[in-house]
Amino acid sequence: MRGLRIGSAFGIPVRLNWTFLIVLPLFAVFIAWDIAELVVVINQTFGATMNPNQLTDGTLPWVLGLASALGLFGGVLLHEFGHSLVALRYGYEIDSITLWLLGGVASFTEFPEDWRHELVIAIAGPIVSVLLGVGSYVAFTSLPSSVDAARFVFGYLAILNIVLAAFNLLPGFPMDGGRILRALLARNQPHAKATQQAAAVGKVFAFGLGLFGLFTNLFLIVLAFFIYIAASGEAQQTTIKAAFEDITVSDVMTSEENLKTVSEETTISDLLARMFTERHIGYPVLRNGNLVGIVTLDDAGAVEEAERDAYRVEDVMSTDLHTITPDADAMTAFQQMQQNDVGRLPVVNEAGDLVGIISRTDMMRAFNVIQSGGPPQTLGQPTSGPGLQ
Numbered sequence: 001m002r003g004l005r006i007g008s009a010f011g012i013p014v015r016l017n018w019t020f021l022i023v024l025p026l027f028a029v030f031i032a033w034d035i036a037e038l039v040v041v042i043n044q045t046f047g048a049t050m051n052p053n054q055l056t057d058g059t060l061p062w063v064l065g066l067a068s069a070l071g072l073f074g075g076v077l078l079h080e081f082g083h084s085l086v087a088l089r090y091g092y093e094i095d096s097i098t099l100w101l102l103g104g105v106a107s108f109t110e111f112p113e114d115w116r117h118e119l120v121i122a123i124a125g126p127i128v129s130v131l132l133g134v135g136s137y138v139a140f141t142s143l144p145s146s147v148d149a150a151r152f153v154f155g156y157l158a159i160l161n162i163v164l165a166a167f168n169l170l171p172g173f174p175m176d177g178g179r180i181l182r183a184l185l186a187r188n189q190p191h192a193k194a195t196q197q198a199a200a201v202g203k204v205f206a207f208g209l210g211l212f213g214l215f216t217n218l219f220l221i222v223l224a225f226f227i228y229i230a231a232s233g234e235a236q237q238t239t240i241k242a243a244f245e246d247i248t249v250s251d252v253m254t255s256e257e258n259l260k261t262v263s264e265e266t267t268i269s270d271l272l273a274r275m276f277t278e279r280h281i282g283y284p285v286l287r288n289g290n291l292v293g294i295v296t297l298d299d300a301g302a303v304e305e306a307e308r309d310a311y312r313v314e315d316v317m318s319t320d321l322h323t324i325t326p327d328a329d330a331m332t333a334f335q336q337m338q339q340n341d342v343g344r345l346p347v348v349n350e351a352g353d354l355v356g357i358i359s360r361t362d363m364m365r366a367f368n369v370i371q372s373g374g375p376p377q378t379l380g381q382p383t384s385g386p387g388l389q
């Protein structure tokens with residue numbers, strides 16, 4: 001998730017996503033509209049006697065709305081720092097903290113797989129929220145009634161931070177409760193299996209939340225949808241990661257013997273004819289045996305039909321090459337393809353020679369073999385032909 005960088009603390013950049021810029025003023029407005037009702041709720045919760053009439057005068061509701069909304073999101077930010085600082089202590093890297101539509105997200109460079117680490121990191125956020133709630137309550141009770149405006153804000157934050165902590169403990173990814181559940185499930189079984197179980201619970205929970213939202217609050221449906229997607233994504237990624245553990249690029253790649261290449265002088269017509277007969281849609285391009293580019297069906301198709309005899313591979317190939325070494329992890333190759341949005345990576349050894357190519361198809365085939373219990377040694381022998389998307 002992208003966002004505008006607004007500063008950093010403890011070496012962690014803090015970002016604002018554009019959705020946050022909508023939700024913050026909305027919150028302020030909703031609070032301002034509901035001041036009178038909120039005063040009643042705070043009075044009932046804490047047995048206090050604030051007078052709503054004094055807080056609904058003139059522009060005061062708007063000031064209180066803005067202060068409460070800012071305080072709430074400040075609390076969300078501190079909640080995320082709770083997770084992040086504990087993670088930093090364990091030696092994990094934090095990419096950034098982003099505030100968005102549904103609160104805050106701390107992006108980890110890698111997720112902890114040690115269940116103890118995950119448990120403590122996950123629980124640290126809600127603990128911060130509870131402490132903020134208690135602190136706000138103390139401020140609420142110790143301030144005199146002459147400053148009811150400030151007491152309103154603290155009373156509101158006392159309730160909301162406790163609600164926030166409780167809400168985050170619900171058992172769906174990516175909420176903290178989902179991570180706590182996975183950590184507990186991973187105590188005596190593999191991480192990937194625990195993730196799938198926790199994700200399954202998260203999906204059932206999201207479904208129930210969505211149903212409940214249908215009759216109560218449409219916001220819950222949005223949230224349920226988000227939890228469902230996140231649970232599926234988390235399960236999928238962990239499954240792939242577990243499948244490719246200890247598997248290197250050279251295990252999966254289409255190796256030199258089976259590699260089909262083109263020279264940069266090949267015309268686009270000839271290239272398309274080869275793509276048709278060989279049923280490949282991506283070729284490494286060689287000049288004097290050295291890799292100089294990659295040409296794909298998309299590149300060739302962009303040339304108008306009448307000009308396909310005149311244009312050559314070197315005119316359309318991409319020379320901005322993302323390569324990978326044969327001893328790199330297969331998972332790294334997968335991530336690199338996703339990050340650069342390419343379907344294949346040339347595999348280049350330390351001497352700079354092209355020794356193979358790894359494509360998404362290679363990865364999918366390998367994944368299917370591993371999932372069905374096949375030995376990784378059988379990978380790398382293509383069944384349908386190398387270099388396909």
Ligand SMILES: [Zn+2]
Pocket residue numbers: 079080083125126168175176
């Ligand atoms: Zn959290």
